[in-house]
Amino acid sequence: MxxxxxxxxxxxxxxxxxxxxxxxxxxxxxxxxxxxxxxxVLIFVWVLARSILPVAILGAIIFSxxxxxxxxxxxxxxxxxxxxxxxxxxxxxxxxESYFLGIAVGVLLAYLGxxxxxxxxxxxxxxxxxxxxxxxxxxxxxxWLFSSSMGYVLSTLFRDMRAIWSxxxxxxxxxxxxxxxxxxxGLFPTALRPIALVMPPSAAAGLLQxxxxxGVLSSSDVVLAAxxxxxxxxxxxxxxxxxxxRTAQER
Amino acid sequence: MPPEALNAVDVxxxxxxxxxxxxxxxxxxxxxVRAGERVALLGRxxxxxxxxxxxxxxxxxxxxxxxxxxxxxxxxxxxxxxxxIAVVPQEGKPFFHLTPREQVYTYLxxxxxxxxxxxxxxxxxxxxxxxxxxADRLSITLSGGQRQRTMVATVIATGAPLLFLDEPTIGMDPxxxxxxxxxxxxxxxxxxxxxxxxxxxxxAEALSDRLYIVERGRVLIAGTxxxxxxxxxxxxxxxxxxxxxxxxxxxxxxxxxLDGTTLHVIVDPKRLLEILNVAVKAxxxxxxxxxxLEEAFLRTVGRSIDED
Numbered sequence: 001m002x003x004x005x006x007x008x009x010x011x012x013x014x015x016x017x018x019x020x021x022x023x024x025x026x027x028x029x030x031x032x033x034x035x036x037x038x039x040x041v042l043i044f045v046w047v048l049a050r051s052i053l054p055v056a057i058l059g060a061i062i063f064s065x066x067x068x069x070x071x072x073x074x075x076x077x078x079x080x081x082x083x084x085x086x087x088x089x090x091x092x093x094x095x096x097e098s099y100f101l102g103i104a105v106g107v108l109l110a111y112l113g114x115x116x117x118x119x120x121x122x123x124x125x126x127x128x129x130x131x132x133x134x135x136x137x138x139x140x141x142x143x144w145l146f147s148s149s150m151g152y153v154l155s156t157l158f159r160d161m162r163a164i165w166s167x168x169x170x171x172x173x174x175x176x177x178x179x180x181x182x183x184x185x186g187l188f189p190t191a192l193r194p195i196a197l198v199m200p201p202s203a204a205a206g207l208l209q210x211x212x213x214x215g216v217l218s219s220s221d222v223v224l225a226a227x228x229x230x231x232x233x234x235x236x237x238x239x240x241x242x243x244x245x246r247t248a249q250e251r
Numbered sequence: 252m253p254p255e256a257l258n259a260v261d262v263x264x265x266x267x268x269x270x271x272x273x274x275x276x277x278x279x280x281x282x283x284v285r286a287g288e289r290v291a292l293l294g295r296x297x298x299x300x301x302x303x304x305x306x307x308x309x310x311x312x313x314x315x316x317x318x319x320x321x322x323x324x325x326x327x328x329x330x331x332x333x334x335x336i337a338v339v340p341q342e343g344k345p346f347f348h349l350t351p352r353e354q355v356y357t358y359l360x361x362x363x364x365x366x367x368x369x370x371x372x373x374x375x376x377x378x379x380x381x382x383x384x385x386a387d388r389l390s391i392t393l394s395g396g397q398r399q400r401t402m403v404a405t406v407i408a409t410g411a412p413l414l415f416l417d418e419p420t421i422g423m424d425p426x427x428x429x430x431x432x433x434x435x436x437x438x439x440x441x442x443x444x445x446x447x448x449x450x451x452x453x454x455a456e457a458l459s460d461r462l463y464i465v466e467r468g469r470v471l472i473a474g475t476x477x478x479x480x481x482x483x484x485x486x487x488x489x490x491x492x493x494x495x496x497x498x499x500x501x502x503x504x505x506x507x508x509l510d511g512t513t514l515h516v517i518v519d520p521k522r523l524l525e526i527l528n529v530a531v532k533a534x535x536x537x538x539x540x541x542x543x544l545e546e547a548f549l550r551t552v553g554r555s556i557d558e559d
Binding site for chain 2: 009011012015016018019022023024026027079082083084085087088089090091092093094095102248249250251
């Protein structure tokens, strides 16, 4: 039976993501400087409030996955605005969906190394349970999917790199630093907690904090955070796929 | 495959701006490109060449009209068209952190070619574009012309049946340009079809089987370079310096166009001595040369191709 809609075709995505990873890795220093904010925060926490270091380390992993979206935004915009390479790739058998996914996966592959260093630190400092490990993988991927999808969609809305840098920085810091990602969700004002739990990075961090110390969140808060993270990630991914196809042929 | 690689009928494109009135970039362009042809869109900056090329390459939707590539309508069936085309975008640049060899190879892999074929075609295209010496240097270290040749190599390596090249030789030195022309001729001998835009008159004349002169979103005239030149009305051009005030005197010899202070008159060879005598008597310097595509353009458009 035929489906009422066309399934996305990811032909060429693997090859293009390898290209993107290669492009990113040529600037190796950028890969490691991507961790500066996270390590500075961890050093502050080590000095000032060592008891919450496990929370901060898990938050740093989530924050790192979230800021990959900012890199997708910058890369997709740079390739389009400065190099016009989007035209080379989109007018080819590589599908628009593959083009988007290729950039997102390529950036993930390139920046995975430093994130794995954070994971190694987490293994040393955090009392991992099987549930926490599974939740870390699942929430990290969900945050990456949401963030990279949002980054790609936003990248198509700008014509000037300077504007992109400013807005991207505001957006990603607003979502990634202000809410309880690096610090315990219990320190966030109770009245505003539902807002934090529907924002993907803090929803992920909240779920991890609850897995680390059960009872940090009420069961309804856990459901809220889990559903919000899953739905927002999938919806944003779907939007990005549709948007990639729509913008491949400008109107 | 149908004999026509591209068939465009009454293509219009209007850009609706957030501020200001809409801009009509194309006002009913129709054209045909037969398989195996090299066709040039010749026009000034802003004439609508790139807009048309982007529509034909599935990158932009027309406001109305249709473009078919090998029988597939580009707006309705972009996925059917894309495997058959490859595009050098205007002002496109390779990834700065890839070498030319990596750029070509990874692009071919993304298009779905297997490793062995991609390697072979990469070496061939790098050689054809004379990039061997810099093939393993990062593109960020290359000159503008070398980067442009990398873009052309990337596209010709695909072996796509229809290539769109938007100002393909911009920024290249004269030797490199001729090298690219020769490669493009060889490609069409092997069966590819090429639609290119250019504002270089010599390129349009040397490279294209047929050309379309585009101005303000319309095709003003189409044909071979020779037929366009014949329409000018003579085979010789007499250029008279300081001829601005003598238009009426020389108009009787043939069509006259003023370019700055120089008056260009297209004459029949039989009247050459006569016009030179008039110029000498008027104490003006006269230079004689063959009619060029520049005259055809000037006469068709009413302005020089370099004039904004």
